[in-house]
Amino acid sequence: MKSLERQLHFWLALSLIILMAIIWMTGNLAIRNLTENFAASRLQHDGESLIAALDFSRGSDARLRWRRLNQVYNQPYSGHYYIILIENNAAPLYSRSLWDSTLEIPTLSIGESRRLHLNGPSNQKLLVWVKGFRKQNVNFTLAIAEDLTAISEQQNHFQMYFAILALAxxxxLLAIQRVVVRRAVQKLGPVREEIRRLADGETGNLSEDVPSEVLPLVQEFNHLLLLMSRRVVRSRNALGNLAHALKGPLSFLVQYFDDQPSSSHSKQDTQAREQLERIEKLMERELKRARLVGKGVAGQQFDSQQELPDLIGLLRQIHAGRNLSIEYSIKNDIPLFGDREDMLELIGNLLDNACKWAASTVKCSVGDHDAIYRITIEDDGEGLSTSRLDELVKRGVRLDESTEGHGLGLAIVKDIVDLYDGNIEFNRSEKFGGLKVTVSLPR
Incomplete structure (x- = not known):
C-alpha cells in the first residue's frame, strides 16, 4: 500500500539534502574564490612595488633596489617569492627566499596575465600571479608567489564546521518537516472517521468540512452515495408497489378458480391455479423481504446487537397467530460484519422458514470464533430426513425444488452465503429436535 505521508517525507527529505549539498558546495567555492582573489590582489600590490624597485638603466642588465623590497622576500622559504624573466637575458632574477629552488614560469607578452597554482619548496601550495611588462624599453615577465598552505588549512576547518552546521x-529541518507533514496528513483523519461512521450506519454522508484538496473527492463521493441510496430505495419501493398492485388481481383469479366446481376443472385450469399460487407466494416473499430489510443506509454494516432484536420483533408480529417463542442470543463483543441488507435477508429468510415449520420454539444464535461468524437457527418442528438434508447441500440443486415449503427463501440464503465465500450446513437440532441451520461466514 502506498503511503502519501511516506512519499512526502521521502521527496521533501531528498529535496532538503540536495539543497543543503548545493549550499555547502557553493559556500566552499565562494570562500575559496574570495581568499584567492584577496591573495591575488595582494600579490599585484607587491608586484607594483617590485616594478618600482626594478632598474634597467644599464640596458637589459637589471638590478633591484633591495631597500624598497619587503624583507620577507629575503628570508629562505618564507612562502613569498618572485621571479623576473627578462627578454634576451638568460639570467632571470630570483628572490633570495627561493634559496636554491626554482619555479617553472611561462614567458608572457606585454599586458598578458595569468594566475597559476604551483608546488613550491617544501611542498608549499603556491598561488602565482604572472604578468608581462615593459619598462625602460625592456620587456620582462614578473611572477609573484605566495604560500596558501595556512589559508587552505583554515578553509578546511571552515568546510568541516560548515558541514557540521549544515547537517545540524x-x-x-527534517524534524520540522516531519511534524508539518504529519499535522497536514492528520487533517485527513476526520475523513477516515466519517467513512467508518458511514459504514456503521451512524451517518448518511461524509462531512464536507475537510481540506480544500480533498473536498471535490468528498463531494463526488456524497453525490454517488446519494444516487445509490435513491436507486436502492426506488427499487425497493417499486418492488413492493408491484407486489401490492398484483396481489389484488391474483387474489381475484385464485378466488375465481376456487369458485369453479371441481368437476369442471381441466388439466390446464389446474396448472394455471398452481402457477397463480406460485406467483402469490413470490409476491408474499418480496413483501416480507421489504418489511424485513426496512429502512437503512445503503452499504451499512450489520449490527447484530441492534438489528436482530428488531428483526425478531417483526417476525413475532408476522407469526403472532401461532404463539411462537422466538428466542435469540448474541455474543457480547461481536463486531459489525456483512452488509446490513444481505444479513437481514439471510437471517430473516432462515427465521421465517423456521417459524413456518416450528411447533412452538425457534432459537437464533449469533457469535464468532477464529475470525468466523456463525449464525445458527434451530426449531422444534418435524425436521428433515437424512436424504432430504443431503439434497439441501448438493451443489447445483435448487432449494425450492428440494424441499416443499422452504422455497426461494433458502435459495437466496445459499446465494448470499456463496457471495461471502461462506458455508451453510443443515442438521437435526439436538436440543429442539427440528431443523438446525448453521451459516459460517469468514471475517
Whole structure:
C-alpha cells in the first residue's frame, strides 16, 4: 500500500539534502574564490612595488633596489617569492627566499596575465600571479608567489564546521518537516472517521468540512452515495408497489378458480391455479423481504446487537397467530460484519422458514470464533430426513425444488452465503429436535 505521508517525507527529505549539498558546495567555492582573489590582489600590490624597485638603466642588465623590497622576500622559504624573466637575458632574477629552488614560469607578452597554482619548496601550495611588462624599453615577465598552505588549512576547518552546521540544520529541518507533514496528513483523519461512521450506519454522508484538496473527492463521493441510496430505495419501493398492485388481481383469479366446481376443472385450469399460487407466494416473499430489510443506509454494516432484536420483533408480529417463542442470543463483543441488507435477508429468510415449520420454539444464535461468524437457527418442528438434508447441500440443486415449503427463501440464503465465500450446513437440532441451520461466514 502506498503511503502519501511516506512519499512526502521521502521527496521533501531528498529535496532538503540536495539543497543543503548545493549550499555547502557553493559556500566552499565562494570562500575559496574570495581568499584567492584577496591573495591575488595582494600579490599585484607587491608586484607594483617590485616594478618600482626594478632598474634597467644599464640596458637589459637589471638590478633591484633591495631597500624598497619587503624583507620577507629575503628570508629562505618564507612562502613569498618572485621571479623576473627578462627578454634576451638568460639570467632571470630570483628572490633570495627561493634559496636554491626554482619555479617553472611561462614567458608572457606585454599586458598578458595569468594566475597559476604551483608546488613550491617544501611542498608549499603556491598561488602565482604572472604578468608581462615593459619598462625602460625592456620587456620582462614578473611572477609573484605566495604560500596558501595556512589559508587552505583554515578553509578546511571552515568546510568541516560548515558541514557540521549544515547537517545540524538539515536534521532540524527534517524534524520540522516531519511534524508539518504529519499535522497536514492528520487533517485527513476526520475523513477516515466519517467513512467508518458511514459504514456503521451512524451517518448518511461524509462531512464536507475537510481540506480544500480533498473536498471535490468528498463531494463526488456524497453525490454517488446519494444516487445509490435513491436507486436502492426506488427499487425497493417499486418492488413492493408491484407486489401490492398484483396481489389484488391474483387474489381475484385464485378466488375465481376456487369458485369453479371441481368437476369442471381441466388439466390446464389446474396448472394455471398452481402457477397463480406460485406467483402469490413470490409476491408474499418480496413483501416480507421489504418489511424485513426496512429502512437503512445503503452499504451499512450489520449490527447484530441492534438489528436482530428488531428483526425478531417483526417476525413475532408476522407469526403472532401461532404463539411462537422466538428466542435469540448474541455474543457480547461481536463486531459489525456483512452488509446490513444481505444479513437481514439471510437471517430473516432462515427465521421465517423456521417459524413456518416450528411447533412452538425457534432459537437464533449469533457469535464468532477464529475470525468466523456463525449464525445458527434451530426449531422444534418435524425436521428433515437424512436424504432430504443431503439434497439441501448438493451443489447445483435448487432449494425450492428440494424441499416443499422452504422455497426461494433458502435459495437466496445459499446465494448470499456463496457471495461471502461462506458455508451453510443443515442438521437435526439436538436440543429442539427440528431443523438446525448453521451459516459460517469468514471475517
Amino acid at each position: 540544520g538539515l536534521a532540524g
